[in-house]
Amino acid sequence: MSTQAHPLSEVPILGSSQSAVILALAISVVITLAIRLSPSSSKGGVYDLGGIPILAAWPFFTKRYDFLRNHFASGKRYFQFHVLQHRVVAISGEEARKMFFNEKGLGLDEGYRILMGGAPNIDDISVQPKEGRVKDAELVKRMAVLFRKDRVVEGTDRTDRRMMRLTFLHPVLPVLFDDVHRRMNDWGNEGTINPFKELYDLVFQMTVRMGACRELADDKDAIERLTQHYWNIEKNATPTVLLLPWLPSPAKKTQEKATRELFTMLYNYVYLRRNAPTPSTDPIDLLVAYGDSNEAIVSVVMSIIFAGVINTGAGSCWILLHLASHPQWKDKVINELKALVANHTNGTSKEPLHKQLAAIPLHAWEEELPALELVIRETVRLTMSMTSLRRNLGKDIPLADTIIKKGDFLAYCNGDAHMNPNIYTDPEKFDPERYSEGREEDRKETFAYLAWGVGRHPCVGVRIAKMEMKLLTALILLGYEYELVDGAGNRLEKVPLQDRNDIQQARPLSPCYLKFKRVME
C-alpha cells in the first residue's frame, strides 16, 4: 500500500475572512433579483409563476411537497419559477416522468446539490483534491463495488482486479449484527425511545461500518461526533443558504464549520488506513487501492454515509411505525422471521438472538421473507414521495411546446405517482397487499414505483439498505415487544401522518415514540 503524507495543513481550506466583501456583493445581487418582477403567464404549455423570483421560489424550499402538489392540483401540468438565475421547471404526468428518468443529459447530482443541499459537499470548504475530483459517475461506480452482494457475504470480488487483491473472505453481516446488538443494549430492558433519533443512530453505525473503516466504526464517540456534523449540515440547509449561497449567514457558517470538521475527521481515518502496516478489507482501504487521493476518498466516504443514512433511516423507522398499527402484518412478519431462524439455525441454540440471526445466510434474508419484502416495498413507497431533481447538462430537451435548455433544472414530485389514486387505490393507506399477484398496482403506468430509483439512476444501495432494514426489524420484532406512544406516553392506536415537507428525515407530523420491553436476549 502506498503511503501518503498527512499534510492536512497543506490542504487548501478557505476560511470565511472574505465575509464582508461577500455580504456586500450578496446584498446587491438580492436587490437585483428582487426587482426582477414579472407577471405570471403561460407560455409554451408551461405556466410561469412570475412575481418576485425569490418569494415565488421560497415555498419550494420550506414546504416543497405542498408547493408542488398544490400547483398541480390547481390544474397546471408543468410550471416554472426561478432559483437565483436558474430556471426550474416542475413537471407531472407519465410522459414527463418517462423523459425525466430516461433522458441522458439530465444530471442527478447537480440537481440535488443546488436545489436540496443537506449533503456535505467539499466544494463548500474549497478543498482542492490534488489529483482531481472523483466524478459523480465514478463515485457511483465505487459505491456499487463496495456494496456488491459477494462483498457483503464474503468479500470476494470477481470484476475489479485492483480490488480483488484486497478483498479477502471477510463477512460484514455478523459484524453489523454485533454492532447493532451492542448499541441496542444501551437502551436497557424497558423504556421509550424516539425512533427518529435512536434508529437513525443505528443506521449511522451500520453505514459507517459498510462505508468507512473499522477504527471509526468501533468508536462510538467518534460516530456520535460524525452524526452531529451530518445533522448540522442537514438542518442548516435553510432556504437562505440555498437561495443565497454567497451570503455568510449563521446557517451557512455552521454548515461550513461542520463540513470542515467532518472532512478533517474522515481525512484522519483515511491517513491512518493508508499508512497502516497491513491493508484491511474495509472500504477506505479498497478506495486507497483504487488509487484515489486522500481528499477524493474523503468525498466518496462522505457521500456514501449521506446516501446510506437518510433513506434507510426513514425506512427503518416507518416500518416499525406501520407494523405497530397493523397487527396482522406484524404477526405475519414475526412468524416469517421465526420460521427463518428455525430453518437456518439449530432450534435448540442457546446463542443470543443477534448471533442466531447473524448465522442466517444472506440469500435466505433476501429470498425467504416475502411478507417483510412487501412491507418494505409499501413503506418506502410512502416515505419516498419526495421530489426528484435533475439539471440539464446536455442538449436541449423539448417539453410540451417549450425547450428545457442546458443549465435548466427539472423537479418531479414522486408523489405524482406514489400518491396518485389512479395508480394506487387509497394511496395514503398502508396496504402491502397492493403489490401481490392479481393487483400489482405498481404496474399500472410506466415508472409508477419510484422508491428505489428507475431509468438512468437506480439506487446502488438497494441491497444493503434492504438488508439493514431487515436486520433492524428482526432484532426489534423478535427481541422486544413495543407499542407506539405520544409525547405524554399515551398509547397511539394509529400511526401519525408523515410530514411530507420534511424532505430529509421524513418524520411524523406529531411526536411518536416506541415504548418497548425486551423479551429475548
Ligand code: HEM
Ligand atoms: C431505504 C433506503 C434507500 C432508498 C429508499 C433509496 C432510494 C433511492 C432513490 C429513489 C434513488 C434515485 C434518486 C433519483 O432518481 O433522483 C437513489 C439513488 C441512489 N442511492 Fe439510494 N436509497 C436507499 C439507500 C441507499 C444506500 C444505503 C446507498 C448507499 C450507501 C444508496 C446510494 C444511492 C446512490 C449512490 C444513488 C445515486 C445513483 C446515481 O446517481 O446513479 N442508497 N436511491
